[in-house]
Amino acid sequence: MPVVSAPYKPGTPCWVDLMASDQQAALDFYRDLFGWQGEIGPAEFGGYAVCMLNDKPVAGIMAQSAPDGQPLPPVGWTTYLASDDADASSRAIAEQGGTILYPVMEVGTVGRMLIAADPTGAVFGVWQKLDFIGAGVVNEPGALVWNELNTADTEAAGRFYHPALGLRPATIQGMEGYFSLNVGDRTVGGMQAIPGYLAPGTPSHWMAYFSVDDADSTVDALVKAGGAVIQPPFDMQSGRMAVVADPQGAVFAVIEAPEAQMPDSP
CATH class of the missing domain: 3.10.180.10 (2,3-Dihydroxybiphenyl 1,2-Dioxygenase, domain 1)
Known part of the structure; x- marks a missing residue:
């Protein structure tokens, strides 16, 4: 099994997650399609579900949500790029003409993240690992x-x-x-x-x-x-x-x- 246990080098895609209109239906669909195991998570993390493949984290699934008065973000997959310093990455993104959509935020003890768009409009995430490096299994069916x-x-x-x-x-x-x-x-x-x-x-x-x-x-x-x-x-x-x-x-x-x-x- 291609297991990843060491931190991803900065710039490397390290995680993907799905914004779904119906989180449970998405969990059921990808369980049947890829064999993922996951369930709706704690309320303090917005119910975020970490899906597992062969007991290793493979992807995340969350429900659409937005601050009061803001439109819901679109349904879709987001790619996260690894960073050693999310704050430095945020500054560099802005300096190079990107747009910060959601500024750096703490995700409990697991990491720090932001969401941005490049100058051509492509949305991506940045992930700075703390306790969680990202995908723990890659390059095998379902991953x-x-x-x-x-x-x-x-x-x-x-x-x-x-x-x-x-x-x-x-x-x-x-x-x-x-x-x-x-x-x-x-x-x-x-x-x-x-x-x-x-x-x-x-x-x-x-x-x-x-x-x-x-x-x-x-x-x-x-x-x-x-x-x-x-x-x-x-x-x-x-x-x-x-x-x-x-x-x-x-x-x-x-x-x-x-x-x-x-x-x-x-």
């Missing part, structure tokens, strides 16, 4: 395997993420228009222009990819459970993948791909 920035402006995004968070873009031979995102000499994610199979007007966003044993059968199960197919399973350089939405509309990708890897050792 996170890749994080991808789909952006309206790859040049602007590349200029932002390197000085702000330490993510350096690089071209990939044989994959024109696709960029790796690197921390040091390690590839930790990808970046591309917003793909044409997404709906016109889709904003810049980070997409979470989950590993599966069989992309076709996973998509079949998702449809039977009320989900939708955005891009049917297709073969690509890294394996066989599909882009889908859960029954509440949260978009993500599944990939049957031993080559596509999120770091299994920070």
Whole structure:
């Protein structure tokens, strides 16, 4: 099992969570699809559920909420990038033209976090670990395997993420228009222009990819459970993948791909 026990290096995607309109329904859906185990958490943490796979934390699911008078945030998955200092990251994000949506906050004794948008509008989180490093299992069926920035402006995004968070873009031979995102000499994610199979007007966003044993059968199960197919399973350089939405509309990708890897050792 690809277990992660050491802290993630700054800039590395380290966690994903889902904002759901119906938290219990989302917990039930992902339990059946990926084998996750989770339940609604304590009220003091907003009921946040940490989902487990083989007794290791794999992702979070929470209910939509907003301060009084504010609109609810959209249903969707958020990618969190690791930081050694959330306050310093917040300053760097602002200095490089990003927008702080939710300022640095304490999450009990587990960590410190913020939510921001890059200059192209893609929303992401920053996580500074205290007691909790993030995903404890990756790169196996049911777990996170890749994080991808789909952006309206790859040049602007590349200029932002390197000085702000330490993510350096690089071209990939044989994959024109696709960029790796690197921390040091390690590839930790990808970046591309917003793909044409997404709906016109889709904003810049980070997409979470989950590993599966069989992309076709996973998509079949998702449809039977009320989900939708955005891009049917297709073969690509890294394996066989599909882009889908859960029954509440949260978009993500599944990939049957031993080559596509999120770091299994920070």
